[in-house]
Amino acid sequence: MSSDNPLLGNAPLPAFSKIRADDVVPAIDAILADYQRGIDAIASPDAPRQPQSDAFDRVMLEQERLDQRLARAWAPASHLHAVADSKELRAAYEQAEEKITDFASALGQNRDLYAAVQAVANAPGFARLARPGRALVEHAIRDFKLSGVALEEPARTRFREIASELAKLATEFSNAVLDASDSWHEHIEDERDLAGIPESGRAVLREYARERELGGWLVTLKQPAVQAVLTYADSRSLRERVYWAYQTRASDQGPDAGKFDNSTRIEKILALRHEAAQLLGFANAAEESLATKMAKTPDEVLAFLRDLVARAKPVAQRELEELRDYARNELGLETLESWDVAYASEKLRLVSYALDEEQLKAWFPLPSVLDGMFEVAGKLYGIAVEPARDPVDVWHPDVRYCEVRDAGGRLIAGVYLDLYARSGKRGGAWMDVCRARFRDGDEMQLPIAFLTCNFAPPVKRTSAEGRPTSLARTAGEGRATPGESGGARDEEIQPALLTHDDVQTIFHEFGHGLHHMLTRIELPSIGGIDGVEWDAVELPSQFMENFCWNRQALDLFARHWSSGERLPDELFDKMLAARHFQAGMFLCRQLEFALFDFLLHAGFDPARGARVMETLEAARREAAVLYPPAWQRFPHAFTHIFGGGYAAGYYSYLWAEVLSADAFAAFEEHAGASGSVIDAATGARFRDEVLAVGASRPALESFIAFRGRAPQPDALLRSYGLAS
Numbered sequence: 001m002s003s004d005n006p007l008l009g010n011a012p013l014p015a016f017s018k019i020r021a022d023d024v025v026p027a028i029d030a031i032l033a034d035y036q037r038g039i040d041a042i043a044s045p046d047a048p049r050q051p052q053s054d055a056f057d058r059v060m061l062e063q064e065r066l067d068q069r070l071a072r073a074w075a076p077a078s079h080l081h082a083v084a085d086s087k088e089l090r091a092a093y094e095q096a097e098e099k100i101t102d103f104a105s106a107l108g109q110n111r112d113l114y115a116a117v118q119a120v121a122n123a124p125g126f127a128r129l130a131r132p133g134r135a136l137v138e139h140a141i142r143d144f145k146l147s148g149v150a151l152e153e154p155a156r157t158r159f160r161e162i163a164s165e166l167a168k169l170a171t172e173f174s175n176a177v178l179d180a181s182d183s184w185h186e187h188i189e190d191e192r193d194l195a196g197i198p199e200s201g202r203a204v205l206r207e208y209a210r211e212r213e214l215g216g217w218l219v220t221l222k223q224p225a226v227q228a229v230l231t232y233a234d235s236r237s238l239r240e241r242v243y244w245a246y247q248t249r250a251s252d253q254g255p256d257a258g259k260f261d262n263s264t265r266i267e268k269i270l271a272l273r274h275e276a277a278q279l280l281g282f283a284n285a286a287e288e289s290l291a292t293k294m295a296k297t298p299d300e301v302l303a304f305l306r307d308l309v310a311r312a313k314p315v316a317q318r319e320l321e322e323l324r325d326y327a328r329n330e331l332g333l334e335t336l337e338s339w340d341v342a343y344a345s346e347k348l349r350l351v352s353y354a355l356d357e358e359q360l361k362a363w364f365p366l367p368s369v370l371d372g373m374f375e376v377a378g379k380l381y382g383i384a385v386e387p388a389r390d391p392v393d394v395w396h397p398d399v400r401y402c403e404v405r406d407a408g409g410r411l412i413a414g415v416y417l418d419l420y421a422r423s424g425k426r427g428g429a430w431m432d433v434c435r436a437r438f439r440d441g442d443e444m445q446l447p448i449a450f451l452t453c454n455f456a457p458p459v460k461r462t463s464a465e466g467r468p469t470s471l472a473r474t475a476g477e478g479r480a481t482p483g484e485s486g487g488a489r490d491e492e493i494q495p496a497l498l499t500h501d502d503v504q505t506i507f508h509e510f511g512h513g514l515h516h517m518l519t520r521i522e523l524p525s526i527g528g529i530d531g532v533e534w535d536a537v538e539l540p541s542q543f544m545e546n547f548c549w550n551r552q553a554l555d556l557f558a559r560h561w562s563s564g565e566r567l568p569d570e571l572f573d574k575m576l577a578a579r580h581f582q583a584g585m586f587l588c589r590q591l592e593f594a595l596f597d598f599l600l601h602a603g604f605d606p607a608r609g610a611r612v613m614e615t616l617e618a619a620r621r622e623a624a625v626l627y628p629p630a631w632q633r634f635p636h637a638f639t640h641i642f643g644g645g646y647a648a649g650y651y652s653y654l655w656a657e658v659l660s661a662d663a664f665a666a667f668e669e670h671a672g673a674s675g676s677v678i679d680a681a682t683g684a685r686f687r688d689e690v691l692a693v694g695a696s697r698p699a700l701e702s703f704i705a706f707r708g709r710a711p712q713p714d715a716l717l718r719s720y721g722l723a724s
């Protein structure tokens, strides 16, 4: 193997500009071969018995070491695939990814490795290991058990059969939803039929028509089309047809009844999940799901959801009455049908809570949002986030690299910011790990994060001659200033302006980034976000979003891009009012989905089958204020739980929101004393007890250590405007 492969280097930061598609597969091949040799040595039954500390190092630390070597190559390669893709890179990525997936699944089924890890746990002195070390071993054993490797025959083979059957069914389920969505469309040739739909929505429909080489407009079941029609179309019958087609996708109902029907797949998925859970010793799939979550028992989850129902439903009922009255009196809709709800709500929102997002953007120039975000984090956690002092190798000129230093000025972490949309870059926003904090003997690898967004780049307006110039270079550099060269004086440079939604997005992802970067755990598998219960992993990110709704924090960064004026009170009040609009109905809908998902998995009885519609009906009786028509088949396209990883886990969204709102409330309570919600003492406690500890102890323990008590939902209800 040639040593000049940039993916095999050991430098603190990857050499992005040197990485070529051709480097990926050879690097991964070489690393996986070494990895396998390392595992064989660890897992060999003849490995010498050693004292406890040596056993931990030989088995656990060595695995971390092998895994980090892979991560140092794979993190930059897969990141480039996501943000600077090419045909060659995609091909290399796919090939390498398959190798890594196969390798990981063989590792999870390695009985000798499992025995070696168990031997570490059983050795005398295990209890004297430091907490992170014990947590690492316990997590490893738990994951081996959940993968079925601990089972004896014939259960082990049966478990593997079920796992592969379930993977197949999940893919089939999602494909049926996609096929059903593609199958239905309605061609519109008379623009009058689109009355009410704004130009942006019509453009989408026109594009769908063009794709099929049609004139006019094509209403499809793709999300933007459905949303445009249901929210804006004045034609009630068009709304009804779209709702009918959309809400019966892949089912026994609707225009394609029976054609892509997921009914049998749902039955099979639930039965197999139940059987697999029982093989592992759980009562049902809901109990199995909780093995990796903060909530401990199905009863705890159900009590959590039902408590929220009790508080949210009366508010939702009032909101629905208001909507019905409005629809009847102002829109002439005698009965409010399911296909009227989004339409009437939008009209009501406009008259009562109108907020012009475009106008609001002027107060959120990206450079100032970034500065403010770093300032909030700096004040909270006693850190400084600043552009790197020396040049750093990046994959695109827009990318900025910032260093994080502690109060003593010591470098503790770094973060790449890649914030603008461009071609070859995947959509959306996310935080990803570039390097994890890892101590190996005297060597310390510092945590490095990728923060990726897809904001609209800055625009340069020229008053006279239009000389287009890329100015996508303002991130992390403070407010953009006009060019220094002569003759450019008449130009006004407008920095990238964010919507308030964008601002929340970047705070959210930066929250994940802080969780990763401020960890003090030195074993990567349980440091930062890794290994954290996944109903708790959104706590640090959603926590940061709260600052986007807080006057004191907003005053740090919500400044008009040209006048520097602070966000006017009138606009701030409108923002809050709009946030609370129909919050009760929104919450009840989430609760209905979460209850349905959880009851379905917790209450499965092989003798009685899945009882999908019956369970949905039960969830609705508890949580819903709005009843869709009997032919509605929402479960048949519920890919979160049947095609994705959210089975018996949909409640996690709300669970994490309760945690983050309650954590933020600790800062609000303290603001009474210190006058500022950006309180350093509370921030230090949050950093020490929550952010720094990763998965080295249960999330509940960390939360209680920070808050002094278990989480309570009151703060969440307050933030929704639902507190009495």
Ligand SMILES: [Zn+2]
Pocket: 508, 512, 538, 541
């Ligand atoms: Zn998140």
